[in-house]
Amino acid sequence: MEVRVDLRSDTVTKPSPEMRKAMYEAEVGDDVYRDDPTVNRLQEKAAEKLGKEAGLFVVSGTQGNLVSVLAQAQRGDEIILGDMCHIFNSEAGGVSVLGGVVMYPIKTDRHGVLSPEQIHAAVKPRDYHKPPTKLLCIENTHNNTSGQALTPADTQLMADAARAHGLRVHLDGARLFNAAVSQEIDVKELTAPVDTATFCLSKGLSCPIGSVLVGDADFIEEAGRWRKILGAGMRQVGVVAAAGLVALDSMIDRMADDHVNAKKLAEGIAELEGIALDPGEINTNLVRFGVPKGSGDTIAALMKEQGVYINGGDSDLRMVTHYGIDSEDIDFTLLAMRKVMSEVA
Ligand SMILES: Cc1ncc(COP(=O)(O)O)c(C=O)c1O
Structure with missing residues (x-):
C-alpha cells in the first residue's frame, strides 16, 4: 500500500x-559578507524572540550544537x-572529533531533567589530572524521553547549579517552541536561564533547512568563526x-494541534495489548512506546504495508505528529496499529 501517513519524524x-x-520572492545577498537582508532579519527576529542579543543561521540542529560547544x-x-x-x-x-572536547554524561531522569546534585558532583575540581569543566548542555524538549517539555523552573535549577561553578549553559532546543506552546508560556521563559540556545526550523516549524543559534553578540561572533571553520x-x-x-510568524501556535494529535495517538495506542505507554506522559509531539522485545522492526514493516511509515527498532518505537x-x-494510524498488534501478538 502507498504510504499515507508519515510519522517517522x-x-x-x-x-x-x-x-x-x-522563498521565491526573498531578497538575497552574500551572507558571508553579512549582506543577505533576509538572513539578517531572521537572525535578529530569532534573537529577539528568544530574548538574546544576536543570532546565527546554521545548517542544522547538529551544527548549531557543535558550533555552540566549540565556541x-x-x-x-x-x-x-x-x-x-x-x-x-x-x-x-562531533564535539570530540572536531573540537577535542570531552563529554561527561550524567543520568537523565524520565522527564529529561538533571538534578542540581548530579551537576555539582560532575564538575571537576581544579586538578591537572582532570579536564576543566566549562559548559552544561541541556535539551528541551527532551527527545529520548518522549518529548518531555522542561519547565522554566527545571531550567533555572539546572542553570543555577552550573553557574555556581562558573560554567556556561547551552540549551539544545531543537523543539523548543513545542516546549513553550505545550506550557502556554513565552519561549523567553525557557531561554532566560541559559547563555546560548538553538532551535530547529526544519522540524515542527516545517522549513526545508536550518536552525538558529542565539546568545550574546561576542559569542555569536565566535560561533560564526566556527561555522566558517566547518x-x-x-x-x-x-x-x-x-x-x-x-x-516564526505562522507555524508556532499551530503546534498545539500536533500536541492534541499526539495525545490522541498515545491514548489509542496505550489501549493495545503488548504496548507500554502512559499517555499522561505525552505533552508535546513525540510519542514513544515500548513493544515486545525484538518486535519493533516487524511492527514497523507491517505498519508500512498498512500505509503508515514509522522507524523500526528493537523494543522502543516512536511516532511523531507534525504539520503534515x-x-x-x-x-487511520490507530486502525492500522490495532491490526498489526493483533498479528504480532
Ligand atoms: C534534540 C535534538 N537536537 C538536535 C537535533 C539535530 O538536528 P538536525 O537533524 O537538524 O541536525 C535533533 C534532531 O532530531 C534533536 O532531536
Whole structure:
C-alpha cells in the first residue's frame, strides 16, 4: 500500500505554500559578507524572540550544537550533559572529533531533567589530572524521553547549579517552541536561564533547512568563526531563511494541534495489548512506546504495508505528529496499529 501517513519524524514536513512564495520572492545577498537582508532579519527576529542579543543561521540542529560547544569549550575541556541527550547519542561525537572536547554524561531522569546534585558532583575540581569543566548542555524538549517539555523552573535549577561553578549553559532546543506552546508560556521563559540556545526550523516549524543559534553578540561572533571553520559559511541563503521568517510568524501556535494529535495517538495506542505507554506522559509531539522485545522492526514493516511509515527498532518505537498530520491520519494510524498488534501478538 502507498504510504499515507508519515510519522517517522517532524523533519519530514514540507514547506507551506506561504513559505514557498516567500522563498521565491526573498531578497538575497552574500551572507558571508553579512549582506543577505533576509538572513539578517531572521537572525535578529530569532534573537529577539528568544530574548538574546544576536543570532546565527546554521545548517542544522547538529551544527548549531557543535558550533555552540566549540565556541564555549576548548580542546581538552569538558562539558556535562545528560546521558540520553542528542548531543551525546546522535551527533556522531562531533564535539570530540572536531573540537577535542570531552563529554561527561550524567543520568537523565524520565522527564529529561538533571538534578542540581548530579551537576555539582560532575564538575571537576581544579586538578591537572582532570579536564576543566566549562559548559552544561541541556535539551528541551527532551527527545529520548518522549518529548518531555522542561519547565522554566527545571531550567533555572539546572542553570543555577552550573553557574555556581562558573560554567556556561547551552540549551539544545531543537523543539523548543513545542516546549513553550505545550506550557502556554513565552519561549523567553525557557531561554532566560541559559547563555546560548538553538532551535530547529526544519522540524515542527516545517522549513526545508536550518536552525538558529542565539546568545550574546561576542559569542555569536565566535560561533560564526566556527561555522566558517566547518565550511558552512553560506552565500545567498536568504532563499532558505525566508521560510524561517514565515515559520516564526505562522507555524508556532499551530503546534498545539500536533500536541492534541499526539495525545490522541498515545491514548489509542496505550489501549493495545503488548504496548507500554502512559499517555499522561505525552505533552508535546513525540510519542514513544515500548513493544515486545525484538518486535519493533516487524511492527514497523507491517505498519508500512498498512500505509503508515514509522522507524523500526528493537523494543522502543516512536511516532511523531507534525504539520503534515491531521486527526483523520491519527484514526487511520490507530486502525492500522490495532491490526498489526493483533498479528504480532
Ligand atoms: C534534540 C535534538 N537536537 C538536535 C537535533 C539535530 O538536528 P538536525 O537533524 O537538524 O541536525 C535533533 C534532531 O532530531 C534533536 O532531536
